[in-house]
Amino acid sequence: MRKKFFKILMPFFMSAVLLAGCQAAPEVSKDDEILRAKGSSEDEIEAIVQEDGESGTAGIQEEDVAAESGAQGDSRDAEPVSIVLGSGESRMRIEAEIAAVPEAMSTLTMQADSRLREETLRSFLEPQGEVKDFTEELLAEEEAERQRVAEIDEKLGEGNSMIEIAGVGDGSRLALTDGNRKAVFVGGTGGSYEDAALMEKCYAVAKEEAQKVDVKKENGGDVSFSLQDAKDLLMSRLSVLGIEDIYLIEAYFYEDNGFSVYEVQFCPVVYGMPVAYCFGQEDISKVYPRGVAWVSEEGVAEIGMWNCLMEQVSATEKEKILSFDKVQKLLETYLKDGSLYCVEDVPFSTVELVYFVEQKDNVLELVPMWNIHMEPEEYVEYTGEVGSNDFNWTVYIDAVTGELVAAQ
Numbered sequence: 203m204r205k206k207f208f209k210i211l212m213p214f215f216m217s218a219v220l221l222a223g224c225q226a227a228p229e230v231s232k233d234d235e236i237l238r239a240k241g242s243s244e245d246e247i248e249a250i251v252q253e254d255g256e257s258g259t260a261g262i263q264e265e266d267v268a269a270e271s272g273a274q275g276d277s278r279d280a281e282p283v284s285i286v287l288g289s290g291e292s293r294m295r296i297e298a299e300i301a302a303v304p305e306a307m308s309t310l311t312m313q314a315d316s317r318l319r320e321e322t323l324r325s326f327l328e329p330q331g332e333v334k335d336f337t338e339e340l341l342a343e344e345e346a347e348r349q350r351v352a353e354i355d356e357k358l359g360e361g362n363s364m365i366e367i368a369g370v371g372d373g374s375r376l377a378l379t380d381g382n383r384k385a386v387f388v389g390g391t392g393g394s395y396e397d398a399a400l401m402e403k404c405y406a407v408a409k410e411e412a413q414k415v416d417v418k419k420e421n422g423g424d425v426s427f428s429l430q431d432a433k434d435l436l437m438s439r440l441s442v443l444g445i446e447d448i449y450l451i452e453a454y455f456y457e458d459n460g461f462s463v464y465e466v467q468f469c470p471v472v473y474g475m476p477v478a479y480c481f482g483q484e485d486i487s488k489v490y491p492r493g494v495a496w497v498s499e500e501g502v503a504e505i506g507m508w509n510c511l512m513e514q515v516s517a518t519e520k521e522k523i524l525s526f527d528k529v530q531k532l533l534e535t536y537l538k539d540g541s542l543y544c545v546e547d548v549p550f551s552t553v554e555l556v557y558f559v560e561q562k563d564n565v566l567e568l569v570p571m572w573n574i575h576m577e578p579e580e581y582v583e584y585t586g587e588v589g590s591n592d593f594n595w596t597v598y599i600d601a602v603t604g605e606l607v608a609a610q
Contacts, residue, residue: 243535243536243538243539243541246535247532247535247604247605248604250528250531250532250535250604251524251528251532251603251604253528280299280300280301280302281299281300282298282299282300283296283297283298283299283300283526283553284296284297285530286546287530287533287534287537288533288534288537288538288542288544289537289538292537292540292542292543292544292545293537293544293545293546294533294537294542294544294546294550295544295546295547295548295549295550296549296550296553296574297549297550297551298549298550298551298552298553298574300526300553300554301554301555303523303525303526303555304523305522305523306520306521306522306523307473307475307520307521307523307570307601308517308518308519308520308521309517309518309521309567309568309569309570310472310473310514310516310517310518310557310567310568311514311515311516311517311565311566311567311568312370312472312512312513312514312515312565312566312567312568313370313512313513313515313564313565313566314370314371314372314389314390314391314511314512314513314564315390315391315444315511315512315513316390316513317444317513318376318387318390318393318443318511320335320376320378322442322443323376323378323385323386323387323393324378324385325442326385326393326395326439326442326443327378327379327380327383327384327385327395328383328439329378329380329383330380330382330383331380331381331382332380332381333378333379333380334378334379334380334381335376335377335378336377336378336379336384337375337376337377339377340375340377340386341375344375348364351363351364352364367508367509368487368488368489368561369389369391369392369489369508369509369561369566370389370391370489370509370561370564370565370566371388371389371390371391371392372389372390373388373389374387374388374389374390375387375388375389382397382398382399383395383396383397383398384396384398387511390511391508391509391510391511391512392507392508392509392510392511393443393505393507393510393511394504394505394506394507395439395502395504395505396503396504396505397501397502397503397504400498400500400501400502400503401496401503401504403461403498403500403503404456404463404496404498404503404504406458407456407457407458407461407462407463407498408456408463408465409458410456410457410458412454412455412456412465413454413455413456414452414453414454414455415429415453415454415455415464417429417450417451417452417453422453422455423453423455423462423464424455424457424462426462426499427462427499429450429453429455429464429466431499432453432464432466432497433448433450433466433497435497435501435502436448436466436468436495436497436502436505439502439505440505443511444511445470445510445511446471447471447474448468448469448470448471448493449468449469449470449471449476449477449479450466450467450468451466451467451468451469451479451492452466452467453465453466453467454466461498461499462498462499463496463497463498463499463503464496464497464498465494465495465496466494466495466496466497467479467492467493467494468492468493468494468495469490469491469492469493469510470491470493470510470512472512472557472568475555475556475557475570476554476556476557477491477556477557477559477568478490478556478557478558478559478571478573478598479491479492479556488559488561489509489559489560489561489566490508490509490559491508491509491510491512491559492507492508492509492510493505493506493507493508493510494506509559509566512566515565521570521602522602523555523570523601523602524572524599524601524602524604526553526572528604529572529574529599529604532599532604532606533574533597533599536606541606541609542594542597542606542609543592543593543594544593544594545584545593547584548576548580548581548584548595549576549580550574550575550576550595550597551575551576551577551580552573552574552575552576552577553572553573553574554572554573555570555571555572555573555601556570556571556572556573557569557570557571558570558571558573558598558607558608569600569601570600570601570602571598571599571600571601571607572598572599572600572601573596573597573598574596574597574599575595575596575597576595576596581595594609594610595610596608596609596610597609
């Protein structure tokens with residue numbers, strides 16, 4: 203059975219979180235704290251971005267389609283792409299369905315959500331009994347944990363191993379409980395929820411082997427309690443926080459004696475577009491808005507969210523989004539000049555337009571970005587077979603400028 207790590211991370215956002223940095227792309231440089239691959243084809247890239255031609259994601263591009271089609275995309279508006287780019291040893295194979303994208307998008311500025319108050323937290327809790335504020339107890343628990351870790355570090359003669367997750371917000375806490383259920387707001391950008399009794403039932407079922415569910419199939423999982431059913435239950439809880447939709451990144455299904463449970467990982471959706479997410483290991487200096495949840499047929503058992511609760515400050519004028527036809531040409535250029543190094547053996551199976559997060563001062567900028575990546579399981583399996591991971595498996599290209607922003 204796969205290793206469980208969510209339970210360590212979720213309860214009440216204890217700040218002792220150990221995260222390892224992402225693998226860096228070959229030959230990279232730092233510019234304004236954003237990972238950028240080196241290359242010498244600026245004129246060629248600019249020419250591709252500026253050239254006239256038919257718009258399309260491989261033929262599909264519609265005004266405001268993202269807001270209409272939903273976060274997981276609409277298969278009726280998706281087009282299959284099967285191509286091999288590059289030459290010689292560095293070849294990139296893309297086998298993916300690409301959903302329609304809007305013709306133009308804005309860069310958004312977001313801040314901690316000032317609307318998250320006690321009344322909202324009480325609605326999020328949905329108490330079943332008398333409600334108690336346990337904020338002071340929570341802060342005391344967190345301080346005790348910090349001291350415990352500091353004492354361990356001192357004994358080991360090591361530096362501070364207490365790592366704070368990157369993000370915005372003021373570090374404040376607000377915590378309510380009815381004795382069984384607990385709900386917490388953290389800094390105006392994060393939150394958690396736990397139904398202790400229901401969570402115990404979920405963990406008992408999770409002792410069984412997990413079944414990975416295809417998040418692109420709404421009816422995946424159990425026939426009587428599908429993944430879409432679980433998402434609907436989760437959204438009924440999240441909607442009180444002003445969250446209109448989420449993008450399911452990963453989902454696992456457990457069942458024992460007729461009791462069904464989903465363990466899901468998700469990211470926020472803003473104007474119909476998912477916010478960029480990171481698989482597995484993360485660069486702790488970067489912001490990755492994400493959430494995790496356990497949902498049973500009896501209701502939501504647990505939720506944890508980091509940098510998911512945001513309030514818009516401003517938006518730039520909309521700028522034209524590069525079609526995927528142009529992105530293909532850009533990828534060819536980056537492969538040719540050595541900015542990307544890929545292997546043809548493992549396909550890039552996901553191509554999607556997302557909002558990439560950049561932290562500046564105490565706000566977050568959400569920038570439209572094309573993300574092309576392999577399935578993490580296939581990447582891990584292949585690196586184990588060949589004994590090497592010196593190739594790129596996930597790529598971010600600015601959807602307006604065509605710049606290669608990050609490659610891992």
